[in-house]
Amino acid sequence: MHNNKFFILITIITFLFFYTCSTPTLAVAAVNSYDKYIISAKLNVEKLEIQANETIYYTNRHDLGFNELYLHIYPNAPSFKSLGGSIEIRKISIDGKEAKFIVTGEDRTILKIFLPTPLLPSSSIKIEISFKVKIPIKEDRFGYYAGVFALAHWYPIMAVYDERGWNLDPYWDAGESFYFECAYYNITFSVPEGYVMAATGRLDEIKKKAGEWIYKWYTPLPVREFAAAVSKxxxxxxxxxxxxxxxxxxxxxxxxxxxxxxxxxxxxxxxxxxxxxxxxxxxxxxxxxxxxxxxxxxxxxxxxxxxxxxxxxxxxxxxxxxxxxxxxxxxxxxxxxxxNHEGLEPIMDEPFAEYSDTLYFKWVYGEKKFEEIFDLTVRRPYYRFLKIRDKDYPIAWSVFDFGADSQAYFTIVYNKGAMVLRMLNWLMGDAKYFELMHRLQEKYRFKICKLRDFKVEAERVYGASLDWFFNSWVYGSGVPHYSVEAYAKQTGLTYTLHLKVKNAGDPVIALVPVRINTRLTSITVTLWVNGTQGEKEVSLPFEPLTVQVDPNDIVPGEDDNKPVPVKLNIMKAPSVDVALLITIILLSLVDFAGIKKIENRGHKGRK
Missing domain, CATH: 1.10.390.10 (Neutral Protease Domain 2)
Structure with missing residues (x-):
């Protein structure tokens, strides 16, 4: 009896020990899946400045320790500084102890914090930063103009550590160089009385005190950053x-x-x-x-x-x-x-948004409006660029690859990128394409999706390798110019159509659609053009009149897609002697008549 009690007591103590040891670990793992920002800020509209205190709860989710941490401080970017913008870091504490720091980076937009002790894997720290921001007079995402404060990228935000190490890219005006992990935000922002504030997150409350309104924002789910706008x-x-x-x-x-x-x-x-x-x-x-x-x-x-x-x-x-x-x-x-890393892989957001805004018109107004908008805002700008530059670039390029050539960046990444996504949509079909979109959202929600991840998921949904597609149309460049030739043979009631598509442009690989027009209907077939040309035979039950290569311009490249007449060759039956043929037919009729008379007599006799 005593032994049983002792065994039960030991069991309970053991359970409680493991429960109290393991439960906090599980709770910390859940909480620490994302960092947390708590910011208290006050906007001075006369001085165009923000005074703020920021607390970041940061966890090292990597398999090595850190002796320093890096944050982006974008108000120091030259395009903001030249118009009065800046950020002054006044004090930094790590877990309550003051820490040393320097402002660095090629454009002075990197804050480097020296940690008092190494931050080991799976460990967390509390970073406290006191800072002041000067807002530039500028029509921009960060700036003041005509009574409106646009407040993006105004606070220190953690840099991302990945296989490249710390990502410390400079601020980029033509496009974006931003790359952030998702985090929770809790923001208290004070503005003068009568000023309206819009921001990221859910508005918890507005406290109205003498001379000021205090907005409290929070994010129940992780977000990538916090931005706001203020105006009376x-x-x-x-x-x-x-x-x-x-x-x-x-x-x-x-x-x-x-x-x-x-x-x-x-x-x-x-x-x-x-x-x-x-x-x-x-x-x-x-x-x-x-x-x-x-x-x-x-x-x-x-x-x-x-x-x-x-x-x-x-x-x-x-x-x-x-x-x-x-x-x-x-x-x-x-x-x-x-x-995504908007600087290194703008392909992972801008083409998706560009194609989406044209699809919006399809879903709201119909196919005709979609084609009109796609042609006006996507296709034509790309072809105009090619006509002026006579040069193409890969849509997988980074903003840094394009450098100061903002026209090339916007045209290739946005316009050509949307055309390539539309081609992928056509190749996969709507069902699989939108299955892929759902798959990406489910698998990478609140995470980072790289271009290589996109390719893997696309191939899984498509069910086959897409090496040719990504090599030619994503990582590669080049503009094809297709034309089509066609001739048909008629044998009885069947037509055998031979198609040949030639490419006089850059030798890219593509699956090219060809429309076959008849008196009754039109059908579309596809054929591989592996560089310079491709051929295919099609059997039809009706006569083909004309053919068109890529009539809807699915494959990027200006083609000769006017209807081309089909050359028809009617297969004749073997020639015979006409007189002999008539004689045979007459004799057959005589014989047939004689047989019918005999049959009739026979029928009468049986009656």
Missing amino acids: NYEVVSGEASVGRRKVKVYSYYLLGHEVAGEIALNTAIKSIEFYSKYYGEYAYSEFRVVEVYGWFGGMEYPMFVMITSSLYSPQRKTILELVVAHETAHNWWYGMVG
């Missing part, structure tokens, strides 16, 4: 997007006098969220904001929050406003929920 001239209209069985609250912030455009922006955002949720995967968050600012750009993407330039807020510019809002909203799927 904002009006707000809201609505709801239906996502699965839940509703997403959508807000449109616009400047006085822009009510109609503000409604257009709101409705576009609502429709975009609903369609992208259907075709790509559900929008993860409960709120979304589209905000009017002043900028040199059309729009800028941030989690749960997008900036749209004021010049588009006109009823006369409805189509382009819809296009830009749809584009930036799509970034919440491509860059936001599924992340």
Whole structure:
């Protein structure tokens, strides 16, 4: 009896020991899946500055220890500094102890913190930073202009460590060089009384004190960064997007006098969220904001929050406003929920957003409108560029590869990139293409998806190797120019059509569509053009009249796609003596008549 009690006691103690040891570890693992930012900030509208204190709970999720940590401090970028922008780091503490730091990087946008003790794998620390930001007078994603504060990239944010080491790329004006891990945010932001603030996250509350309004924002789910806009001239209209069985609250912030455009922006955002949720995967968050600012750009993407330039807020510019809002909203799927290094692999967000904004018009207005918008905003700019430059580039290039050539960057990554995605969509078919989009959102949500990951997932869904596609159209460059020849042979009621597609341009590999037109219908077949030409035979039950190579311009490259007449060769039966043939037919008829008479007599006799 005593032995049993002792055994039970030991069992309970052992269980409690392992429970108390293991439960905190599991809890820490869950909490530490993402870092956490807590920022308290105050905007001084007269001095154009922000005073702030920031706390970052950071975990080392790598298999080596760190003696220093790196953060991006983008307000120091030359394009901001030249117009009055800067960030001053006043003090840094690590786990309550003051730490040394330096400002470094080729453009002085890197903050290097020296750790008092190494940060070991799976260990966490608390980083406290006191800083002051000067806001430049600039129409940009970070700047003040005409009563509007656009506040992106204003606070220190952790650099990403991966197989390249620490990613310490400079700030990039023509495009983006941003690369962030998802994290939780809790922001308290004080503005002067009467100023309206829009931002990433869910608005928890607004405390109205004498002379100031204090906005409290938080993110129930991880986001890639935090951005905001502040103005006393904002009006707000809201609505709801239906996502699965839940509703997403959508807000449109616009400047006085822009009510109609503000409604257009709101409705576009609502429709975009609903369609992208259907075709790509559900929008993860409960709120979304589209905000009017002043900028040199059309729009800028941030989690749960997008900036749209004021010049588009006109009823006369409805189509382009819809296009830009749809584009930036799509970034919440491509860059936001599924992340990428926007500097090294802009292919993993910009082409997706560019193709998505044209698909928005297809889903809302129909196929004809889609073709019109795709031609106007994607195809023509690319072909104009080729005509001027007479040179093509890979869509897999980084922003750094393009350097200062912003025209090449935007044309190749955005326009050609969207054309290549459309070709992939055509190649896979809608069912598999959108299955791939869902797969990416499910597997890489709140994570980083690299180009190599995209290729692997595309091949899994497609069910075959796509080496030829990625080598020719993603990593490679070149512009084909296709033409088609066709002749047919008629044998009885069957037509055998021989197609030959020639490529007079760059010798890229492609599966090329050819339309066959008849009196009754049109059918489309495909054939491989492995560099310079490809051939194929097709059997048809009706006469082919004309053929067209790539009539919808699926494969990027300006082709001779006018209808080409089919040369028809009718196979004649062997020649015979006509007189002899007539004699045989007559004799056959006489014999047939005689047989019928005999048959008739026989029938009468049996009756």
